[in-house]
Amino acid sequence: MGIATYGSTNVDWEARIDMDRLRTERLARLRDHLERSEFGAVLAFDFYNIRYMTATHIGTWGIDKMVRFALLMRGAEPIVWDFGSAAKHHQLYNPWLTDEDGTSRSRAGISTLRGAIHPGAGRAESVAAKVAEELRAHGLDKEPLGVDFIELPVHRALLAEGIDVQDGQQVFLEARRVKTRDEISLLTHACGLADMAYEELYRALKPGMKENETVGLVSKLLYDNGSEFVSGINAISGERCNPHPHLYSDRMMRPGDPAYFDIVHTYLGYQTCYYRTFAVGSASPAMRDAYKRAREIMDVSLAAVKPGVTTADIVSLWPKAQDFGFDNEEAAFALQYGHGVGISVWEKPIFSRLTSLDHPEVLEEGNVFALETYWPAKDGWSAARIEEELVVTADGCEVITRFPAEELLVAGQRYFAATGPLPAVRESQSHLNTPEGRNGAPA
Numbered sequence: 001m002g003i004a005t006y007g008s009t010n011v012d013w014e015a016r017i018d019m020d021r022l023r024t025e026r027l028a029r030l031r032d033h034l035e036r037s038e039f040g041a042v043l044a045f046d047f048y049n050i051r052y053m054t055a056t057h058i059g060t061w062g063i064d065k066m067v068r069f070a071l072l073m074r075g076a077e078p079i080v081w082d083f084g085s086a087a088k089h090h091q092l093y094n095p096w097l098t099d100e101d102g103t104s105r106s107r108a109g110i111s112t113l114r115g116a117i118h119p120g121a122g123r124a125e126s127v128a129a130k131v132a133e134e135l136r137a138h139g140l141d142k143e144p145l146g147v148d149f150i151e152l153p154v155h156r157a158l159l160a161e162g163i164d165v166q167d168g169q170q171v172f173l174e175a176r177r178v179k180t181r182d183e184i185s186l187l188t189h190a191c192g193l194a195d196m197a198y199e200e201l202y203r204a205l206k207p208g209m210k211e212n213e214t215v216g217l218v219s220k221l222l223y224d225n226g227s228e229f230v231s232g233i234n235a236i237s238g239e240r241c242n243p244h245p246h247l248y249s250d251r252m253m254r255p256g257d258p259a260y261f262d263i264v265h266t267y268l269g270y271q272t273c274y275y276r277t278f279a280v281g282s283a284s285p286a287m288r289d290a291y292k293r294a295r296e297i298m299d300v301s302l303a304a305v306k307p308g309v310t311t312a313d314i315v316s317l318w319p320k321a322q323d324f325g326f327d328n329e330e331a332a333f334a335l336q337y338g339h340g341v342g343i344s345v346w347e348k349p350i351f352s353r354l355t356s357l358d359h360p361e362v363l364e365e366g367n368v369f370a371l372e373t374y375w376p377a378k379d380g381w382s383a384a385r386i387e388e389e390l391v392v393t394a395d396g397c398e399v400i401t402r403f404p405a406e407e408l409l410v411a412g413q414r415y416f417a418a419t420g421p422l423p424a425v426r427e428s429q430s431h432l433n434t435p436e437g438r439n440g441a442p443a
Helices: 019-036 047-054 086-093 123-137 152-160 169-175 181-204 211-224 285-304 311-315
Strands: 041-044 069-073 079-082 106-108 145-147 165-167 229-237 258-267 274-280 337-340 347-351 368-376 383-392 397-399 409-411
Touching (some): 019 047, 019 069, 019 169, 019 181, 047 069, 047 079, 069 123, 079 086, 079 123, 086 106, 123 152, 152 165, 181 211, 181 258, 181 274, 211 229, 211 258, 258 383, 274 285, 285 368, 285 383, 311 337, 311 347, 347 368
Parallel strands (some): 145 165, 274 409
Antiparallel strands (some): 069 079, 258 274, 274 383, 337 347, 337 368, 368 383, 383 397
């Protein structure tokens, strides 16, 4: 039986995604990794880690402001200090943040707004005092405190409180490495929404359509169907495909163009990273060959995935940077690539020839990650990009990105000449009507 997929709402006649179980199991994983660490507590400013720890969210507008913070101490329940009235909202609607005696662990507490608040207002000192008070109350103020990200004024204020601040990112990332059953279902549903978006893209692509138009089309479709945040639609076409610029433009697509897309969006906290490549109207032989090469790298990689295999085993199957036109692995980073996907878009494990050969990570059942391949075409300007997301199973993997990618798809209008349909694989150049253009082939 494959991974369970459901509708977007819960029902009384089917056991679907269990949000209470999701919250409980995530917190249990984080507690376990905290207990295994050298820290007495972990402090989070990163929105993803705060959500994983406390199951709270205030929207994506604040994701870059580092204004909220949350603390998990050994032997205690998590505390979150939140943005103004959000704290009161959590008191009303997040019962898992209320103790049996009625005390709420959702509290107001504002950091520096990335320095926008006047330093003399003492917000950094206020953050440090709140955290230090809790650590002292639990006898943990002499233990190292693991922090994910921190502003320098807050760091200094914690040191002034006598707190030993250390890098705690690995505790959070290790906790998030293996996904729970509900996380896997949410990730799968997020991919299903992206499947739908690719269906619409395939129908809509045509000469004259601009890259930014495809971004608008996909974004609206995703938001209309329950996406929480469309953080990026990477729309790349024509000569912009090689080298890969990693951002969309207002370029107008033309007949015979390659066009590849990456859909990065969030559904109930869980993200996608999902590339597909199309040809607009027709595909050149060079483009078809590039796609075939990118697909071969992908298929060999997927076939090798199973528990116990390492990231080094996978990347050793990949071409070296020099094989596809780059000076070194750092210059080619993220083209032949892999990364965990979960509550953030890049998690553990990471697959790259830059790092994985010397620092391999062992794959485990329940890992969810994306594998990405890229290959430049011989024409010097087009390229193919493919990405699949998958779940590591007991004896292999299950791919959860389902829009067809076995072969290069040609999108757009089919054209008919007097003698019949124009072939889907062709050079869109009129000079090919000469004997020289046909390489001497008869008319």
